[in-house]
Amino acid sequence: xxxxxxxxxxxxxxxxxxNLVNLFLKYFTKRFALGAAATTxxxxxxxxxxxALTTIISSISLSMPVSLxxxxxxxxxxxxxxxxxxxxxxxxxRFVYDTKTxxxxxxxx
Numbered sequence: 016x017x018x019x020x021x022x023x024x025x026x027x028x029x030x031x032x033x034n035l036v037n038l039f040l041k042y043f044t045k046r047f048a049l050g051a052a053a054t055t056x057x058x059x060x061x062x063x064x065x066x067a068l069t070t071i072i073s074s075i076s077l078s079m080p081v082s083l084x085x086x087x088x089x090x091x092x093x094x095x096x097x098x099x100x101x102x103x104x105x106x107x108x109r110f111v112y113d114t115k116t117x118x119x120x121x122x123x124x
Contacts, residue, residue, distance in 0.1 A: 065100050
């Protein structure tokens with residue numbers, strides 16, 4: 016008799032938890048996939064922008080006369096490109112954080 020009660024409880028609660036997990040996967044994985052795709056696209060565009068910025072800075076410094084390049088080196092450090100990349104990476108991290116916070120606030124209210 017006790018085995019029958021246990022098996023009935025497992026059957027009832029097992030079906031309930033299975034439906035709950037399926038519901039969770041149905042709605043939240045879709046949102047997660049869209050958010051991950053949007054973030055990945057934004058990061059790809061950011062990487063392309065940083066690459067273009069690095070190329071422009073390098074091509075400008077190669078096409079300048081030596082005296083002007085020497086004068087600019089007194090004001091612009093040698094790691095300026097790395098500093099700009101770190102700055103834009105920080106901006107990207109802030110953008111992703113703010114976007115995720117807004118999405119969470121919209122979904123809660």
